Amino acid sequence: MDFLDKKAIYLQIADYVCEKILLSQWPPGERIPSVRDLGVELEVNPNTVMRTYDFLQQKDIIYNKRGIGYFAADEAPARIKSFRREQFLETELPRFFRNLYLLDLRLEDIEERYKSFIETEFNANKA
Incomplete structure (x- = not known):
């Protein structure tokens, strides 16, 4: 992924995750890539992905099932559209x-x- 200089990387990753959800590539209720897997895919530090996931959890776009992973929230598309x-x-x-x-x-x-x-x-x- 090519990152822009004018916007924090974790926010650009958040946009990427949101786009995947809006395009139904990561449907609501489905598991999304782990912090480590997304870090490898995007070639960024897992701590940056963790910051992204924390941000998206605060917006109620994703949620964490402890020990299982992160999931797109059922209302994620509507919340993403409203925010964007x-x-x-x-x-x-x-x-x-x-x-x-x-x-x-x-x-x-x-x-x-x-x-x-x-x-x-x-x-x-x-x-």
């Missing part, structure tokens, strides 16, 4: 609108590209 919507609307959307204005882009142009993106990225995965 709030973040998007407060931080990313204002920057996006600013760029639209500064670059003199029309919403129609964005809509066409959005539809193409969804078709390419997500509908191709369903086939």
Whole structure:
């Protein structure tokens, strides 16, 4: 995984875990990779993954069954969407609108590209 400089690594890993849950690759109620396994997969220190899992437990997105492992919570998709919507609307959307204005882009142009993106990225995965 390639990490960005401007965001803490544990939060980037949290985004990765949340995306896996939202895409149903790690469904609610199912066991997710152990701290050690995810650390190996992402090539990070297990302590960083542990920090991620602690963060996600605080958000009630995952939970720990002692001695068994970590699991995606039943309400994880709804909680993730709520949390990420709030973040998007407060931080990313204002920057996006600013760029639209500064670059003199029309919403129609964005809509066409959005539809193409969804078709390419997500509908191709369903086939």
